[in-house]
Amino acid sequence: MTRVRRWEPCVYHRGTHADAFMKDYLAQPDRSILLIAGAGFDPRSTRVADTFPEKARKKTRAILIREERPNPDDILIKRAVKNRDALVAAFPQSEEHEIQIFASDNAVVGGRGSARLMRSIPLDGVTDIFVDISALSIGVAFPIIKHFHEVLKQNPQIQANLHVVSCDSPVIDGTITSAPSDAAAPIHGFRGGWGLDEKSKAAILWMPQLSRGKGVILERIFQMLRNVQPDTVVCPILPFPSSRPRRPDELIEEFAEELEGAWSVDVRDLVYADEKSPLDLYRTILRIDDARRRVFESVGGSQIILSPLGSKALSLGALMASLERDFTILHVESIGYIVSEGQTESIDTTEELVHIWLDGDAYGKTDAMEGTPK
């Protein structure tokens, strides 16, 4: 039994189409925009702002978020300040907010802090909420998106559209190395019943999105998963088709020890998702969930756990699947970043803008249909 999917069809743009959409849409005079964006060291911080027409910028209320982590590098601070200044100059109605990602005892509190901040923002008169995740970590961005998604769902009187935009650049992603914290945990708001007694008999499937250099993070998540659920089965997600055709092979080589050893992955358990299409991943995950629900319904149910680690654009697919089916998202927050010298100063030429219209006018009033069997 296949269930109706919330974002099937979905309004989605990429590359020049996304740029064109943003310019046309934002130029409409009746738009009252709320923009949530990161003002960090990432050069992509200002990329989405560039697509805003001059008139739209002036009337946009921009909430600029600075993710604060312990002992940042001086170079990163300088870059963050430069980006922040550019954003403040671009949006006269901007507000800057700091979000502490870690508490004094190194516990991850950024997600909770961002949700709290969003709750304090009034939506009166706002026609469009744009969440730009280009320079936000997913531990902060996902709770923000979920907050607005739920607010719009629970308050039909708020007539606003929710858009998510991201500047996808594998090259820039490759130049930023994160130092992971030592705790793997669900992203705030994305627990998905994980750890509950009623889920204790469920067949657990962990779907990590494989990405270069993320072995330690995945090992940490896996160890934590097995610590709690010894019966976890692993189905890794590989980017295919990919801008680099050999990427899946390289990832299999990099993770060979895990795939053959601790994870015990059968070759039939590898999941492929188009690197450039979050919707492909979204559909793939839901298809797998549909199949598993049927099979495991009578023996304790099925539970899918996601760990999106690759490109931000692809991680949106995991976000959408999780928003729709309440999947758990396990994540290891970064305690700091290291950037390759000179690499992240400028925008990469291969970068592409991704836009997904999550809620609002494009879908009519379909919320009541969510989860209804076809």
Added chain:
Amino acid sequence: MENPFHRRATEQLRDDEAFLSIVSPQPLTYFLKRPAEQGTLYDRLVLFRGTPGSGKTTLARLFEFSALSAVLRSTGSKEYESVAGALEQCGAIRDGLPTVVGCRLPMETDYRDFWEFPYSEALRSGLLFTFIQARALLAWFRHLQAAGIAESDISIVPRSDSASALGTIGGDSGAAVVQKAREVERAVYDVVGALVAPQESDLPAAVTGTYRPFDVIERIEITSRTLTHGKRLQLTPLVILDDAHWLHPSQFEAVRHWLARRELRIARWVITRFDILQPGEALAVVAEDRTERPSYPGLSATRDVESVLLQSWGQRRVQRTAFRRMARDMAERYLQKHSLLGPRRLVDIGSLLSEEPAPISEAKLNELSKQVAATQKRLKITDSRRIELEAIVEASRKGDTGISSDIRLAMLAILMHRYSKRTKGQASLFEDDPEPSRPLVADPGVFEAAKLHLLHRYERPYFFGADDLCDASSENAELFLRLSAILVDTVATQVIRSKPAILDASTQHRLLRERARRIIEHWNFPYFEKVRKLVTTIATKCVETSVQPNGWLTPNSYGVLQSEFDSLATSNPETARVLQFAVAYNAILVVPRYDCKGKEWCLLEMGGPLCLAHGLTLKRGGFLEGSATEIASMLEENPQ
């Protein structure tokens, strides 16, 4: 060909049978037999501390009811015999029947979140306690049901003074208790999982109500055809809070005080990472937030809490011997599971690793000999004095198998330098062979220094043999398995190629150093770059000292005065934090209260992989005197 050594953590083994077949009972007896005999293991709060990989979770998992019942199911099986014996010594099994029903609650997720709620500390702690209790109850029932005991065959035996409170936990029947626990768990979970915490006034009654099963339950009574042969059996509930260091320090304190109350009848264990710096930090945090701090009167740490330190504590020599025994036992169990070596009965790690030293080549020996002759000439040592020094070297190893020529020469060179130092200023026109100010001896220190000199000058194999493998593991089971894995792989390759199933010293030395470098390269934990910078600086200084011609010291540690170290968390929090992670991830071992030269020191001992990678001695005690300020300057980007 599967090498079980690659499956490092026992958490990675899915079923209890697989887990039990490789787990060594040695730590169980070593750490828990004494408190079990003294009757403190299930009677009061037991606080376990250890570094990652020290076997905390493995220990806890053995007491989970599913593992216990798997052991009992296989009574008579030789494979589990020793584990069953150890569990009996720890009082978890008596007369072939379980005495406890244990459950392990990993504290990694959910629990810390309560601290972030905008409520009073009392309410935040209350929510945490409620959540722990509901989950413990559900876990006990889950384990019992997994062992084939029906919900209807389980009942609660309340404390004599709490029978009237049975209603608050749902009653005494299994089904009702589980139902109530599920309701409470779900209600609290919804609060924890909410994007924004609800107002205090909006909290549901299930969350704020009186739900205290730990205060009500005395025993859990079961009937089972398979386990108890239809008889009723009363079990002591045991809750194990695993990885409790994830809690906020104030939460941890609150939990500690809550579980330390003597009136509780359930057994309770709290397992945390061994982290000597954390108390300082915790105190600082608690001191900051004094306003809402509830007081916990009437508790004495010694009377109410039993502490078990799983690593680097007590007499270090005893610890090392105990670890060697445990590691060999563990290796034997893993080798039995090796698809190639197991069936060939190649299960003794000691017999796979040669202890025969590998001297340097003839050409290098000639070069060394020439160097010693040059040293003799340069230091103006007479031939007769040289003969005397050679005799001292010979005498030092009497009764032993003898010293190889290269070591003999290296020791001689060291003694020449010592002689020269001790005769400085004594030479005169009339005496060309003065007596040293103190007599020269070729003690084990000279022997050790000679081996290290040869390692650094000629790459003479230094790390080999099962004892070195164990010592390089820093008394950490997981590290031992990681280092052993590569050696076992190579032995297996030799067996496939019809070569002897034994690794010579050179191969062991090379493989261990390669693996150690790889481990350090792959460090990826908070502040790992700073930790790497710090330990590399210390290790380099240690090497520089170790290769001094007179071999006066072979250090592998850095010492700071204990008083300075104690105040590090407040005087230099950044350094303390880096050290905290260095300790937590086995880069450094802290040896507190080390007496030397009339002062009390705290030694920062380099972990096994660092000793291997940098070529430092595995012998303990040698340290460079330093200070907290110097540590801080080592961490600076451009130290002046």
